Amino acid sequence: PVPPQAPAAPGAPLDGADGRSLASLEAREVTAWFGDRKVLDRVSLTMPAGRITALIGPSGCGKSTFLRILNRMHELVPSAALAGEVLLDGDDLYDPQFKLTDARRAVGMVFQKPNPFPAMSIRENVLAGLKLTGTRASRSDKDDLVEQCLTRGGLWNEVKDRLDAPGGGLSGGQQQRLCIARSLAIRPKVLLMDEPCSALDPTSTRVIEETMKELAQEVTIVIVTHNMQQAARVSDQCAFFLAAHGTPGVIVEHGDTEAMFSRPRDQRTADYVHGRF
């Protein structure tokens, strides 16, 4: 048993930098299957408001599956099944009362490979999510939103003079920051990132890490990374996933990042964070 990092006080919303309350996300006893193959077994994890949680562990242990469960993308796979709960500030995302569009709006996702709409302008890319979610905004509100999201995504200064240029013309790192800006436009409470830097060079990676740290003041962030230095640099807490010999993924250890790297409690964690497997 691991003493988890103190979760955000229940019922006491923290104030984010933009004046909105920050939300915590909690997975309770999440079990996932593809067909009859169980890939996650009773995974519980609290992802505190305004913190960065890193999910680490070898490939195939269920990190991406877990992440996709957090914004109801898992159910897009026809063979997928799920048990357990995911609570956003205490409300179960899987409760029939919780609309799918609200769940996806509240919990945004950034993928490994930057995927802006290549032919669409930078500005239209940022605004694309509004269309999908049916959010209306006036022209000047849109201009403000574009500037605000690109600023928060750490890209504004580089693109402010060419907002009508196609998103596909940006460098890989810039494209990923454009994707972050696009996610932010629908004002998510949580941002999920699945290996957001693994297709990028080290310089772009550092820029995105800095952007993430800034963003954590207004959104709760969950990042999957197999880069241990990155987990150590950006995250407040870490969860170490492991699946072994055909058994489904579980969290072997979780807690404060600093403590987990300097004093891992489980030998398997120690071996993993020190690159021994």
Ligand code: ADP
């Ligand atoms: P990780 O992100 O840690 O590498 P994943 O969540 O992608 O792990 O995968 C966990 C397990 O689930 C793996 O064994 C993988 O092969 C399986 N899996 C992932 N996606 C699917 C899918 N769409 N259909 C069937 N099996 C899948």
Ligand code: MG
């Ligand atoms: Mg993965």
